[in-house]
Amino acid sequence: MSENPTDQIEESTSNERRFDQARWTTNGTYEPLLSEKNRTDIEIDAEAAGLPDELTRDSLSLPSLAESELARHYTRLSQHTYGITSGPYPLGSCTMKYNPPYTEDVAALPGASVHPDRDEGTVQGTLELLYRLQDYLGRIGGMDAVTLQPPAGAAGEFVGIRVATAYHEHNGDGNRDEVIIPESAHGTNFATAALGGYDVVSLPSDDAGRVDLEALEAALSEKTAALMLTNPNTLGLFERDIEQIAEMVHDVGGLLYYDGANLNALLGRARPGDMGFDVMHYNVHKTFATPHGGGGPGAGPVGVVEELAPFLPAPRVRPVDDDESTADVRGDDLATSSTGATYELFDPEYTIGKVHGFQGNWLVLVKAFAYIARLGDEGLADASAKAVLNANYLGSRIDYEIPYGPFHHEFVASAGDQDAADVAKRMLDYGVHPPTTKWPEIVPQALMTEPTEVESKETLDQLAAAFDAVAREADETLEGSPNRTTARRIDQTSAARNPRLSWHALTETED
Amino acid sequence: MHGSRTTGSPYAPHTEAETSAMLAELGVESVEALFDIPEPVRFDDSFGIDARSERETRRLLESILDRNDDLTELLGRGHYSYYVPSLVDHLSDRSEFLTSYTQYQPEVSQGFLQVLFEYQSILVELTGLEIANCSMYDAASALGEAATLADRLRQVSGTTVLVPDILQSGKRSTLENYVDGTALSVESYPTADATVDVDALTDRLDEDVVMVYAENPTVRGTIDPNLGSIGDVTTDADALFVLGSDPIALSLLERPADVGADVVIGDASVLGLPTSYGMGLGLFATREEFLRQVPGRLVGVSEDDDDRRAFTLTLQTREQHIRRERATSNICTNQAWVALRTAIHAAMLGPGGMVDLAKRDVRRARELAERIDELDGVSAPVHDRHHLREFVAQVDRSANTVARELEDHGFAIHVVDDREIQLCVSGATDDELDDFVAAFEEVVR
Numbered sequence: 001m002s003e004n005p006t007d008q009i010e011e012s013t014s015n016e017r018r019f020d021q022a023r024w025t026t027n028g029t030y031e032p033l034l035s036e037k038n039r040t041d042i043e044i045d046a047e048a049a050g051l052p053d054e055l056t057r058d059s060l061s062l063p064s065l066a067e068s069e070l071a072r073h074y075t076r077l078s079q080h081t082y083g084i085t086s087g088p089y090p091l092g093s094c095t096m097k098y099n100p101p102y103t104e105d106v107a108a109l110p111g112a113s114v115h116p117d118r119d120e121g122t123v124q125g126t127l128e129l130l131y132r133l134q135d136y137l138g139r140i141g142g143m144d145a146v147t148l149q150p151p152a153g154a155a156g157e158f159v160g161i162r163v164a165t166a167y168h169e170h171n172g173d174g175n176r177d178e179v180i181i182p183e184s185a186h187g188t189n190f191a192t193a194a195l196g197g198y199d200v201v202s203l204p205s206d207d208a209g210r211v212d213l214e215a216l217e218a219a220l221s222e223k224t225a226a227l228m229l230t231n232p233n234t235l236g237l238f239e240r241d242i243e244q245i246a247e248m249v250h251d252v253g254g255l256l257y258y259d260g261a262n263l264n265a266l267l268g269r270a271r272p273g274d275m276g277f278d279v280m281h282y283n284v285h286k287t288f289a290t291p292h293g294g295g296g297p298g299a300g301p302v303g304v305v306e307e308l309a310p311f312l313p314a315p316r317v318r319p320v321d322d323d324e325s326t327a328d329v330r331g332d333d334l335a336t337s338s339t340g341a342t343y344e345l346f347d348p349e350y351t352i353g354k355v356h357g358f359q360g361n362w363l364v365l366v367k368a369f370a371y372i373a374r375l376g377d378e379g380l381a382d383a384s385a386k387a388v389l390n391a392n393y394l395g396s397r398i399d400y401e402i403p404y405g406p407f408h409h410e411f412v413a414s415a416g417d418q419d420a421a422d423v424a425k426r427m428l429d430y431g432v433h434p435p436t437t438k439w440p441e442i443v444p445q446a447l448m449t450e451p452t453e454v455e456s457k458e459t460l461d462q463l464a465a466a467f468d469a470v471a472r473e474a475d476e477t478l479e480g481s482p483n484r485t486t487a488r489r490i491d492q493t494s495a496a497r498n499p500r501l502s503w504h505a506l507t508e509t510e511d
Numbered sequence: 512m513h514g515s516r517t518t519g520s521p522y523a524p525h526t527e528a529e530t531s532a533m534l535a536e537l538g539v540e541s542v543e544a545l546f547d548i549p550e551p552v553r554f555d556d557s558f559g560i561d562a563r564s565e566r567e568t569r570r571l572l573e574s575i576l577d578r579n580d581d582l583t584e585l586l587g588r589g590h591y592s593y594y595v596p597s598l599v600d601h602l603s604d605r606s607e608f609l610t611s612y613t614q615y616q617p618e619v620s621q622g623f624l625q626v627l628f629e630y631q632s633i634l635v636e637l638t639g640l641e642i643a644n645c646s647m648y649d650a651a652s653a654l655g656e657a658a659t660l661a662d663r664l665r666q667v668s669g670t671t672v673l674v675p676d677i678l679q680s681g682k683r684s685t686l687e688n689y690v691d692g693t694a695l696s697v698e699s700y701p702t703a704d705a706t707v708d709v710d711a712l713t714d715r716l717d718e719d720v721v722m723v724y725a726e727n728p729t730v731r732g733t734i735d736p737n738l739g740s741i742g743d744v745t746t747d748a749d750a751l752f753v754l755g756s757d758p759i760a761l762s763l764l765e766r767p768a769d770v771g772a773d774v775v776i777g778d779a780s781v782l783g784l785p786t787s788y789g790m791g792l793g794l795f796a797t798r799e800e801f802l803r804q805v806p807g808r809l810v811g812v813s814e815d816d817d818d819r820r821a822f823t824l825t826l827q828t829r830e831q832h833i834r835r836e837r838a839t840s841n842i843c844t845n846q847a848w849v850a851l852r853t854a855i856h857a858a859m860l861g862p863g864g865m866v867d868l869a870k871r872d873v874r875r876a877r878e879l880a881e882r883i884d885e886l887d888g889v890s891a892p893v894h895d896r897h898h899l900r901e902f903v904a905q906v907d908r909s910a911n912t913v914a915r916e917l918e919d920h921g922f923a924i925h926v927v928d929d930r931e932i933q934l935c936v937s938g939a940t941d942d943e944l945d946d947f948v949a950a951f952e953e954v955v956r
Contacts, residue, residue: 021619029820030621034629034858042862044763049870050877051897055734057766062636064861067598074602074855080622083610091612098522099610102565108600111576115586115938116789118923119914125578126788132575139558151648151790152844154831162688191831191841195659197692200836238547268554275552285844289522293848294623295613295808296646297790314684336567337574353684357589357651357778358789370572375520376562382519385542389525392545393533406547428619436615439832456524457533480816485618488816492617495813495825499802501642502632506812 019087019431021485022079030486031076034063035503080486081294082433088455088463090394092410092436092448093186093234095264095286100374103290103367112366116358120345126362127343131317133369134301140372140380141260141280142273143303147312149360153261154188156281156300157228159313161196162352163279163304164226164255166311170350173253176225180254182211184235184440186261189228198225205442209235209404211245220252230259231275232266234440234448236391236407246276255279255308260300263287264452265388265409268381272303279304284368291367299364313355315345384409386453390460394451397464399471403443410450412443413467420445422478423470425489429482430466518562582923583943584786587901587935588730589650589679590778591757592786593868595852596859599783603852613808613847617823618815624822627847628810630854637761638775638796639768644807646779646846647793650755651682653776654724655689656795656806656840660774661722661751662693663804663839668749669721670694673712675702679730695721705731705894705903709740716748723748726755727764731933732876732901733894734764742771757781758794758857760899763869773798782860783852786938792849803829806840808847872900875936875944880904882948883934888955893931901935903927906955913954920950 024031039061046056065073083089089096106112114123134146150156161179168176179193180201193200201219206212210233220227227249231239239245249256258272258280264287266272272280284290285298292298304312320342375383387409395402400413413435415423424434424447436448451460470478482488500506525533530542539545563571584592603609607622614620614627627645634643647653658672672690674683676699687697700723701711707725716723723745727735735741738754745752754772756764759781767775780792795807803826811825831838857865876898880891883904891904906913910926917924925933936944 025819031625033625033632035632040862042866044866049763049873051734051763051873055736055765055897056763057769060636060762060862060866062633062862062865063858064863065858067859070855070858071598071602073858074626075605077622077625078602078605078607080620080625081607081611082616082619083607085606085610089612091615094612096610096612099606100522100565101606102569104604104609106569106572106576109573109576110581111573111579112788113592113785114579114788115584115592115786115923116590117586117588117925118582118584119918122580122582122918122923123788125576128578129572129575136558136560139560142554151652151846152842154841154843155648155652158688158841162691165691186843187830187832187835187838188841188843190835191838194836194838195689195692195841240547240549242552243549266548268558269546270548270552271554274554283844291609291848292612292844293609293846294611294620294627294851295847296844297648297846297849298844336563336570338571338578353688354651354681355685355688356789357649357679357681357685357791360790361648362788362790364790366572370568372560373571374563374565374568376560377557378518379520379562380558380560382523386520386523386525386530388545389530389533389537389542392537396537406545408545408547424616425618428616433619434616453520453523457529482618486621487618487819487821490617490815490821490823491813492823492825495811495823496828499809499825500812501628501809501825502635503629504632504635505641 019429019484023486024076031073031080033503034065034073038063038065040064087431087433088459089433090435090449090451090463091433092450093261095450095452096292097289097452098454099289099291103370106370107363107366124343127317128338129366129369131319131343133365134317136372137282137301138303140267141282141303142271143280144306145309145312146301146303147316148301148365149313149356150281150300150302151356151361152296152298153281153283153300154192155355156302157188157192158195159302159355160257160279160281161192163308163311165196166350166352167308168225176223178223179225180219180227182229182233184233184442185228185230186259189259209237209442210239211241213241213244216245216248220248220254222252224252224254226255226257228257228259230262232262232408235404235412236410237404238408242275261286262409265384267384268377269384273305279308285364288368288371290364290371297361297364299361299368310349311352312348314347314351314353316348317343318346320344383453390451390453390455394449394460394464398467400447400467410448412440413447413449414443415445415447418445418478420447423447426470426473426478426481427466429484430469432463432466582918582921583947584923584938585934585947586923586925587937588925588933590789591781591900592938593781595783595785595856598859599852599855602855603848608851609848614824617821621822624810626851626854628822630850631810633854633857634794634796637758639766640775640796641799642802642805643794643796644805645810646850647795647807647842648846649791649793650776650778651685653793653795654682655686657753657774657776658686658690658695658722659693660801660804660806662695664751664801669719670696671720672697672722673700673715673720674724675700675707675726677702677705677730704896705729705733706735706896707737707741709737712741713744716744720748720750722751722753724753724755728760728899731894731903732898733896734899738765738770746771759865759869762865779853780849782856784849792846792853804839805829807842808845869899872937876900876902879934879936879944883951886952886955900937901933903931903933905931908955916954917950922947922950
């Protein structure tokens, strides 16, 4: 074998396309900063604006470049960025699906952009779309009422927790100060419960990777405000005892919260509402293929059972008259046009108020609606089917051990004696975005893998080949990777030890 | 199959032969066998949602959104739209940007990380504060995060957050939800002529106050002449001074660092987003001494194995995925792509363009106020202040009636109360403002 680790890929997967990410360099750096191309200082002439001097700043210093140069700068930077259109992206729990571009086009329709303070009579299109999306999500989750306001999944969790607080307080039951969360849950669950003022009770898993019912029994009490759970859980396992779990939580007067991060595994096969969940959030950017945008925006609509509907954020949308035209929406049909019904905003009776200055991430909601309307029942159910098929197929093809199963849309493999973070870096050399690493901690050196429904058998075979090639590689090869990416291994420790968070900080360092 | 209705996900690429081969490999007869769901909780009904072709889906969305009236919006009050150049759309829609996720693997994410680093840098220049995070949801949630920051920094000494009595209701309500789980409570302080009444604020300040929030410009469009005094009295009271603003205003108005601001929050989407029904981008900048308590993501500089400068997410031990219930915030998915759009828009304008835009809207707000002030039955602006973008006007007729009749002429405006309206110039062209004055003249008569 060659000493150059990049050549080894050529040998191990000689029949496959070699991956090389773009690498633009100038004077020893990757693409220079805008500020290194130009810094222009502007003195502020307050008088020219008709303002007294003391109301304005003295100067402003920012880059000033020609449009053509900016086009090249950002194009090069996009080439330094790996997205789902670059290649497979099996990042566990993040549900990185292909994003069909028509959703961008409908979100850019002229009618889609209106000011949030418009009189409701003049934005009937916006309200109709919001209402129909509420309705779609209610049906998909088995929930009685939905708010679209939360601008992300964690914001949806926050609404769920605030609704739980308001509900308990309304019932004269405001002394509940604990939220129970499985130790394998998403970190947002813990942070959200703490933000809501609750003490977190961490729940261990049983030997099979599911909720330990005895531990749950011990954790539940009259102090329990809610149990936060995702199903399938983060190991991809369905919590088979969910009915019993719901009963146990409800018996002590607590609420059962569903974290919708893994809903893609269940579409058309099970619904949180039917399992006994009282409140849930939907990650529309995961389940319904709205682009993740490098970390957002997303949207985290929240669905609740009827008893909790009066506490939802304000305002919500409803038809003015529940007449035949809106009944069409509930029954849906092959309609390719508006219902023509009239919609209005209203404040739920005991609303918690608002969690966003206006109505949330509207453009994301448009994309989610378009995606659901395109797929319909069969498409949504098929998405789940193929997501589960793909995860199981990929899981069966890799050499790494998968300690827990049977799993649904994702699995957590163990890198064993290898360091999962190094495995991830090496996978980048194969043109594959690696799995989520080292989480959940139940699995040592975890590789949490979620291929989603959009990968073909051929791609899954390539993915499996990448996993297996890395599994056979020596530690020094892994530690010396990646080599075919824009940047080579980045020293994250020194970035934290010596934080330089703006180009101003860089200039100061250089001085 | 192409162009017609499909009965499966159009984005699952499997042929029947491939599906069969995969099932055979797994040793099961159907996909259903892979679902480990107990019978009692299985869903065997349908949602009642029909599939549509892409063309039909677009037609459906067009027909729904066509119902929105095409009005010229003279609306602001915390959410402003400016013309977004085409290049912003085309560059931000490059699919690598659009379809990537959080940059957990920095080696393949250098481009997006660099854009976010540049976004942070632009905010540092605009605010004069040392650090800015790379986005929160919107101004309202950023205000809530500022309050929880104040709680972490000064939790022993007080429990009151003070906000202006004219604060936009969505911001106030969001803030109250954020602080409900803490020991903090929100109270108002009085304003005079829609800016801070410094004497009244000073009287109100005591050791129980942990944070004072003020805005520049305010929700009424007024420019506050007393920011330095607010900073002084707030610092004397050992409270955090949080200032609300936005990138266009910050390019012209007093630099927050120079007036003693500890935190700047606001909506940065004035650059980069159309009105978007209020979708935003929360900006959050603060002093370096609060670095370990800052909410949200931060992009920093490091080096790679080739000793080249490289960017990475940093100080993640503050974040929820590592620190869980001890995190500085629960935010995970943020507004990264909107921050990218804002950064591109700011770069296109450059410092001259940004300052010109702000000056333009000082001038245009003044000119519009002067023009309608000449009309019978109108007095504008109501507040004896300098304004940016928007102002309040008094009308003799019912404000609601004026607003409804203006709608018939194709204009949307705010109603403040029975006899007061509010007008914002940022979203309108000069020609549209001329048309508005003509329509307004008819309506207020």
